[in-house]
Amino acid sequence: MYSRLVKAIEKQRSNSYCLSLWSMFIRERDGHRCIICNSKKKLSAHHIIRKSFWKHLKFQTGNGITLCHVCHKDPHTGFNGRPDLSQPMDAQGGEKIDLFTGYLGALVIDSYRRNQLEEYLYHFSDGALDAFKKIQGIPEAATFEGRQIEKAYQIWNQTPRGMFEAILNSVGVTIPEDYVQNEEVTMYYSDTLKKKDGSPADVMYFRYIPPTEFKENPDDTLE
Ligand SMILES: [Zn+2]
Numbered sequence: 001m002y003s004r005l006v007k008a009i010e011k012q013r014s015n016s017y018c019l020s021l022w023s024m025f026i027r028e029r030d031g032h033r034c035i036i037c038n039s040k041k042k043l044s045a046h047h048i049i050r051k052s053f054w055k056h057l058k059f060q061t062g063n064g065i066t067l068c069h070v071c072h073k074d075p076h077t078g079f080n081g082r083p084d085l086s087q088p089m090d091a092q093g094g095e096k097i098d099l100f101t102g103y104l105g106a107l108v109i110d111s112y113r114r115n116q117l118e119e120y121l122y123h124f125s126d127g128a129l130d131a132f133k134k135i136q137g138i139p140e141a142a143t144f145e146g147r148q149i150e151k152a153y154q155i156w157n158q159t160p161r162g163m164f165e166a167i168l169n170s171v172g173v174t175i176p177e178d179y180v181q182n183e184e185v186t187m188y189y190s191d192t193l194k195k196k197d198g199s200p201a202d203v204m205y206f207r208y209i210p211p212t213e214f215k216e217n218p219d220d221t222l223e
């Protein structure tokens with residue numbers, strides 16, 4: 001299946017043909033089950049980071065996750081609360097960085113559980129990872145460990161560097177160029193930052209997004 005996908009892309013076969021091969025590959029890789037809840041009903045291969053965001057992400061194997069029709073509503077739910085699976089995510093209220101970072105983490109865990117550790121199964125190109133780093137404002141000196149999917153999870157899990165630096169600088173702390181955030185960072189203040197109501201903010205958290213929580217299979221619980 002993978003070689004069919006690669007050949008189709010090389011030969012510049014039609015978009016819909018390549019997408020159908022990509023989708024088959026993702027569902028096969030994930031064992032024809034929803035990664036989040038294990039359901040086998042009404043599955044689709046979802047683009048974790050929307051394909052309109054950067055066209056090269058469209059057929060990368062690291063950018064796909066198998067979701068059932070229930071779990072597939074989450075990433076496509078807009079601010080009006082009504083999911084429209086025919087619409088790209090960006091048409092419905094922008095990036096959902098926390099959500100897609102969680103999916104990347106869930107795929108990493110699933111790959112270890114099922115011992116599927118070959119690179120091609122969850123691949124992101126170097127160009128894609130470089131683009132992610134740029135968006136997050138991460139210096140080249142900061143390097144990430146593991147397969148490309150693990151790096152992608154780590155990169156999206158960094159607090160955007162510009163904001164992080166500005167806040168730390170305001171209290172006289174400098175981050176080294178190669179700094180990599182591996183966990184939630186908690187900062188305690190005296191009087192430099194204020195809460196919305198004007199009172200001093202004495203604590204601030206810099207996110208670290210855990211993998212999306214695996215759920216019980218809704219097919220099982222219905223019986
Ligand atoms: Zn599901």
Ligand SMILES: [Zn+2]
Pocket residue numbers: 045046047072075076
């Ligand atoms: Zn989708």
